[in-house]
Amino acid sequence: DGGITQSPKYLFRKEGQNVTLSCEQNLNHDAMYWYRQDPGQGLRLIYYSQIVNDFQKGDIAEGYSVSREKKESFPLTVTSAQKNPTAFYLCASSPRLRGSVETQYFGPGTRLLVL
C-alpha cells in the first residue's frame, strides 16, 4: 500500500539528548514537510523540502535539523537546543510544489515527550 510512515509512534527524550524522527513515503512525492502541533494549536511548519538534497526552514526551525538524501525519506532531528520539544510531530508529503500548491498527505505522527 502507498502511504507515509513515521516512527516511532512515541519517543522519550532526556535532557541534552538529540533524537531523530523517521518519515518515509512511497508515493513518489517530490515535496516533504515537517510540522509540529501543540495542544489547542494549529500546525506550525518546521522544515520542508522540494527536492532531494535541498530543504528550507519553516517558521520554527530553531533547534531542529533535517536531511533529504533520498526522495523517500525526510528524517527530523530534534536537538538539545530545542528547549520545549514536547509536541506531536507530523510529516507530510505532496506531489510537487513548484508553480502550484498541492494537497498534503500526512503520516500518523510521532509524540515526543521529555523525561
Next chain:
Amino acid sequence: RKEVEQDPGPFNVPEGATVAFNCTYSNSASQSFFWYRQDCRKEPKLLMSVYSSGNEDGRFTAQLNRASQYISLLIRDSKLSDSATYLCVVNGKRGGGSQGNLIFGKGTKLSVKP
C-alpha cells in the same frame, strides 16, 4: 487579522443536525483552499478542496467568497462519526515558491451526540 482564523468551538450538535464552520484568511493572494479533518490524537486527513464555484461531496458543501476572504463548510444530516476537529487550510506567503506553503487554522471541534 490572523492568517487563518476559525470559530473556536466546540460545536455540540445532535445527530441529524446541520452544522456550519466558518473561516477567514488574511492573504488576498491565496489561491488554494482546503478543509481537513483531524480525529483525536490522529493525523489530519483531507476532507475536501474548496473551489471558487463551491463544491459538494455528499453531505459536505464547501464555499469560497474571495471578496470577503471567507471559506465555509456545511455538514448536513450529521453523523456520530463526523465528530472530529475541522481544520481550515489556505496557502500563504511564506516559502515554497510563488504559491507559498499551507497555513493551518487552529481548528473547530465538532461533537455529534446521539
